[in-house]
Structures are given as structure tokens and as C-alpha cells.
Amino acid sequence: MEKRNIVLITLDSVRADHCSHLGYERKTTPTIDKMAKNGLCFENAIASGVPTLPSMFGIFTGDFALNNAGVFMGKGQGREWRKSISNKKTLAETLSEMGYETRAYTDNPFSKEYFGLNKGFDYLYDSSKSSDSDGFSLDPFQIGDDTPFAGREFFRDKGGFLSKIKSLWSAVGTLVKEERKVKPWEKLYPDIIKGIEEAEEPYFIWILLIDTHLPYVPKIKKWRSNQILNLYLSYKIMREGERSIRFNRKDRKRIIDAYDDTILYSDMFIGKLWKDLRDDDPIFIVHADHGEGFGEHGYYGHPTELYEELVHVPLVVFNAEAKGKVKKPFSLKDLSSIILLETINIDNFPGKTPFEKDSDWVISKVFERNKRKIAVRMKDWKFISKEDGVDKLYNLANDPEEQKNLVNKHPELEKLIKRIVSLSEKKESEKKRLRDKISKIRG
Numbered sequence: 390m391e392k393r394n395i396v397l398i399t400l401d402s403v404r405a406d407h408c409s410h411l412g413y414e415r416k417t418t419p420t421i422d423k424m425a426k427n428g429l430c431f432e433n434a435i436a437s438g439v440p441t442l443p444s445m446f447g448i449f450t451g452d453f454a455l456n457n458a459g460v461f462m463g464k465g466q467g468r469e470w471r472k473s474i475s476n477k478k479t480l481a482e483t484l485s486e487m488g489y490e491t492r493a494y495t496d497n498p499f500s501k502e503y504f505g506l507n508k509g510f511d512y513l514y515d516s517s518k519s520s521d522s523d524g525f526s527l528d529p530f531q532i533g534d535d536t537p538f539a540g541r542e543f544f545r546d547k548g549g550f551l552s553k554i555k556s557l558w559s560a561v562g563t564l565v566k567e568e569r570k571v572k573p574w575e576k577l578y579p580d581i582i583k584g585i586e587e588a589e590e591p592y593f594i595w596i597l598l599i600d601t602h603l604p605y606v607p608k609i610k611k612w613r614s615n616q617i618l619n620l621y622l623s624y625k626i627m628r629e630g631e632r633s634i635r636f637n638r639k640d641r642k643r644i645i646d647a648y649d650d651t652i653l654y655s656d657m658f659i660g661k662l663w664k665d666l667r668d669d670d671p672i673f674i675v676h677a678d679h680g681e682g683f684g685e686h687g688y689y690g691h692p693t694e695l696y697e698e699l700v701h702v703p704l705v706v707f708n709a710e711a712k713g714k715v716k717k718p719f720s721l722k723d724l725s726s727i728i729l730l731e732t733i734n735i736d737n738f739p740g741k742t743p744f745e746k747d748s749d750w751v752i753s754k755v756f757e758r759n760k761r762k763i764a765v766r767m768k769d770w771k772f773i774s775k776e777d778g779v780d781k782l783y784n785l786a787n788d789p790e791e792q793k794n795l796v797n798k799h800p801e802l803e804k805l806i807k808r809i810v811s812l813s814e815k816k817e818s819e820k821k822r823l824r825d826k827i828s829k830i831r832g
Contacts, residue, residue: 392488392591393709394671395728396662399597400655401441401497402691404680405434405701407652417652420660421675424707428673431715434704435751435766436679437722440691441597442470442499443755444678445506447722450477453754471505480725481509481593490588494581495597496572510595514580573606574598574658582665590669596662597678600655603627603690605647619647631682631690645683672709674728676721677702685790693755695764695773696791700753718766720751752813763813765806772806782806 405411408418410425411432437447443454454473481491493507494514507513585594600606604623622644626634636644659675680699682688691699704719706727753764765772769786782803783791796803 394591394669395593396671396673397595398675400677401599401602402681403601403677404698408703418656420656425705428707429711431704431719433718436700439679439699441678448724449479451725467503474505479509484593489591489593491593493595497597497599598655601651605651626689631692632688673707676704693757718751774810
């Protein structure tokens with residue numbers, strides 16, 4: 390069987406309900422819309438974890454990440470992630486063994502060599518090591534007291550009105566300066582094209598676009614009304630905290646407008662790449678690593694939660710044999726199987742095809758400070774279990790925004806779902822026991 394070129398495009402922080410091919414009223418994804426119409430569209434694709442690192446770990450290994458998501462909350466976290474992925478065979482390694490040249494292009498700090506996601510790639514683009522690097526940290530978990538931050542004085546200032554005005558003026562100046570540091574896909578594009586031209590066929594290219602991540606800075610000026618205010622509001626989320634921030638209706642709309650613009654801007658990248666790679670005839674897989682919150686459950690951005698705005702993401706496979714729509718829940722943890730089973734007919738990788746009968750539910754997990762949260766996602770129902778909190782049950786058909794907790798009102802369904810959770814916990818505990826045993830043997 391012919392080995393097809395494969396391009397995997399990851400959109401950072403894009404939620405499914407802000408994509409026009411999945412029903413959003415704004416035309417945010419015109420290119421992806423065409424791919425979805427003529428390819429394989431997953432209507433209920435679910436991230437196996439939040440944020441980027443746990444999600445991509447699942448995609449590349451076919452397994453759940455058992456590490457804390459808060460990777461900068463303690464020392465040695467990078468080492469722990471590298472150790473976890475070292476015990477797994479990754480998608481890139483499998484493809485490399487099959488004769489693929491594997492290349493990765495990403496500016497997301499969590500997808501770098503430090504955390505081990507480079508495993509199996511022949512080449513990993515890293516702008517932080519290049520001489521023209523002018524990027525800065527985009528992840529709220531990385532914003533600390535020793536991090537250069539636009540407008541910090543404004544948020545810390547406890548003085549009166551005039552003092553606030555002075556610090557805000559300073560913040561605006563810093564925002565203008567830092568805005569230029571956000572690297573758009575257009576600056577990354579020449580390196581991607583050059584790398585693909587140099588690559589031997591067949592190739593596997595992974596591209597993670599960070600344009601859709603906070604602080605939502607689309608690089609086309611006609612889309613950026615009041616860009617300084619937009620930046621200020623975005624940085625306010627990053628500095629004051631995802632869970633504690635509150636906005637009025639007008640400012641919330643401004644943030645969402647900027648976010649939607651970055652999705653449309655990123656869709657332009659996909660359209661350009663599709664056109665430029667026409668002669669190579671690659672299979673395109675387009676997805677998001679996780680979604681984004683806008684105050685629906687008391688947070689902005691993407692903390693370690695499992696609500697739909699964070700785990701329900703777009704997923705489209707284009708120019709492969711499979712076509713149509715998959716309505717059943719599908720875990721991104723099984724995305725490797727789509728690539729290996731459906732496109733190149735290889736069955737030596739964990740996971741399942743999107744058409745198997747046992748995919749009536751999928752599971753997502755997050756770990757934060759050694760506390761586990763787990764979600765069981767069915768087509769019309771969602772259950773969230775917390776070690777240190779209240780269980781939640783939602784009917785997604787009637788309550789898609791998960792506002793009405795129906796726990797204890799459907800005992801038979803809850804009994805079944807809790808059985809699923811229990812089996813998952815047992816499997817998780819056994820894996821942890823084996824992992825700890827292996828670590829002790831290795832010293």
C-alpha cells in the first residue's frame with residue numbers, strides 16, 4: 390500500500406462551538422469547512438486532557454498522561470514528563486520506523502524537547518534557539534513574579550486614580566512593545582515550506598499554531614479594532630488568573646471577537662498550505678489540542694477543567710479514503726489510530742478506529758496537584774467526577790452549556806457511568822504501580 394504524506398495541524402485553544410463547520414454563526418473556518426464537507430468530520434471529538442501537554446501526550450502515545458498539568462508548579466516536572474513519554478512508543482517513532490521523515494514545527498513552549506514531545510521526530514523547529522527569536526511566553530501557568538509582563542504595575546498598583554492612570558500609561562507602552570513579539574504563522578511559514586521541500590517522501594509533518602492562544606492577536610489590522618484594549622483585557626486574564634477574572638458583557642464580547650479573528654487568521658494558514666502542497670497530495674488532519682473558556686463556568690482561558698468548552702474540539706481528516714461524519718464521541722487519544730489504521734493500514738498502535746461499536750463514550754482526565762478529575766462523555770450525557778468535589782451530570786442534548794447539574798436524578802445511568810469511572814481508575818492505578826516498579830528497577 391502506498392505510503393501517503395501526512396500533515397497534522399494542531400490549533401491551540403480552539404473550541405468546537407466556535408468553528409463554522411460545526412455550526413458557529415460566524416464564518417471562522419472557511420477552509421476547514423471545505424475539508425469537513427469533502428473529508429471525514431468528527432462532530433464530537435474530545436480531548437483526553439487539558440491543557441496542551443496532556444492532550445498532545447495522548448495523541449502521540451495513545452494513552453492518558455498521568456502527570457500533573459501544572460507543569461511549572463514544582464521542580465523536576467520536565468524530567469517527569471520526559472520519563473513518562475520515554476516509556477511509550479510515539480506516533481512519530483512508529484512512522485519513522487516505517488520510512489517516514491518526521492518534522493515538527495511549533496512555537497508552543499509545552500511542545501518542546503524539555504517535555505519530551507520531540508521523541509521520534511527527525512527535526513523539531515525551535516525558535517527559542519534561533520538568532521532571530523523574539524517570542525515570549527503565552528501560557529498563563531508561566532506568568533510568575535520573575536517573568537517580564539506587560540502592565541504588571543497596573544495590576545499591582547494600590548494607589549489612587551492618578552496613580553492608576555500613570556501605571557496604565559506604562560502598561561500600554563509595554564503592551565505595544567510586547568505585541569510585536571507574538572510570532573504569527575506568517576513568520577513561521579517560510580521555515581515550514583523550506584523543511585517540507587527538503588524532506589524525503591513520505592513525510593509526516595506536525596504543525597502547532599499558537600495564534601489562537603491568549604492574548605488573541607490576529608495579525609491583520611482590519612480585524613483588530615482597539616488592539617491595545619484587546620491586549621490589555623487578554624493580559625488581564627493572564628496576570629490576574631483564569632479563575633478569578635470577571636468581565637462585563639461588552640469587554641467579554643471584545644475578547645471573544647478577538648479570539649474568533651485569530652481562528653479565521655489561522656484558517657488562512659491552512660488554506661495557503663493546502664494550496665502550496667497540492668503537488669505532494671498529503672493527507673491533512675486538522676484538530677485543536679483543547680478549547681477555551683469565556684466565563685461559562687467561572688474562568689477564562691484553559692485551566693485544568695473538563696467542561697465542554699475545554700474538551701470538545703474540532704477534528705477533520707481530509708484527502709484520505711474515509712469520508713462522512715462521525716457523530717459518536719471520539720477521543721483524541723485515538724487520533725494516532727486514524728492516521729495508522731485508516732490512512733496507511735497499520736494495526737500495531739494502541740487505540741481504536743472511529744467506526745468501532747464500543748465508542749459510545751470516551752474519557753478525559755486532568756491532574757492538578759495530585760488531584761484527579763475524570764469526565765465520561767457520551768453523545769447526549771456528560772459526567773464529571775472529582776476526588777475532592779461534587780460529582781456532576783449533564784444532559785448535553787437539553788443543556789449543552791452544562792449549567793444544570795442532574796446528579797442523583799438518574800440513578801441507573803449514574804450507576805453505569807460510575808462503573809466506567811471505577812474501571813478506568815483501576816486501570817490507571819495498575820499503570821502507576823507498574824511505572825513506579827519500573828522506575829525502582831532502573832534506579
